[in-house]
Amino acid sequence: MESLSLPPAFDAGGVAVVTGGAGGIGFGIAARLAERGLKVVITDLPGEKLDAAARELGLVAIAADVADAADVGRLRDRVLADHGPVAVLVNNAAIGSNPGQPWENPEGWEKLLRINLMGVLHVAQAFVPGMLASGKPGAIIHSGSKQGITSPPGNPAYNLSKAGVRNYTESLAHALREEAGERISAHLLIPGFTQSGMTGEAKGAWTADQVALFMFDSIARGDFYILCPDNDVDRATDEKRMRWAMDDIIENRPALSRWHPDYKDAFARYMAE
Secondary structure (H helix, E strand, C coil): CCCCCCCHHHCCCCEEEEECCCCHHHHHHHHHHHHCCCEEEEEECCCHHHHHHHHHHCCEEEECCCCCHHHHHHHHHHHHHHHCCEEEEEECCCCCCCCCCCCCCHHHHHHHHHHHCHHHHHHHHHHHHHHHHHCCCEEEEEECCCHHHHCCCCCHHHHHHHHHHHHHHHHHHHHHHHHHCCCEEEEEEECCCECECCCECCCCCECHHHHHHHHHHHHHHCCCEEECCCCCCCHHHHHHHHHHHHHHHHCCCCCCHHHCHHHHHHHHHHHHC
8 A cells, every 4th residue: 555656645744634534434544544644634423433433543533514514614624724735535424324215204315415415515615625725736535336326226315415426526527627637636436335334244345444445546547436346246247237227318218227127137138248
């Protein structure tokens, strides 16, 4: 990891902020950034979990609720005052709750979207202007999900939030390129099945550290889309599933035809090709 040829934003001494850093993928990424010699600030909701993560990693922790734009503003102000301009921003905080069907539980839908989608916007909109103004190299990583691409039935609110993160990050990458050239990059992390607070010690899942290492390898290659495999699903399978999902539009098939009874056999044949 230390010898990996990453962009200058990841040089030792730079400041990194990791949201959702108290556990899971955020914790794994924070640990590896600290290993490279960056000054890492982890942030999450206040409580013992965040305090314990800070103690274990030996890092600074600042509690903040990403769903609250004012709270994120206070986080930014404290980071800048105590540590200086941010070089690496890892926008990872999210919840995996399931508020139900599209017509159910509006309060639950709103809560999930405030955290998973608006939280990403709040953090980016708070920190990116300063990263642009600093004139220094920067990197921004947003945690998406394969569910934001293929939209499997089961948790439509989560799918929606991660589809929004994907779209927003694509737009952010383009806007940064127009504004700052190659100085500040954006990346979309698309984890596979990962052991985290949402999944626990799940069979077939990667560890958070495996995801972090794969992410850094991908950034070293210059990847925007960081599509992670896991112990059960390889990249080729993910690519075929995603291609089928896009072809629903092109072929004018029913929505989510992969799970439609009339297309069950066709999908099985396609995957077997």
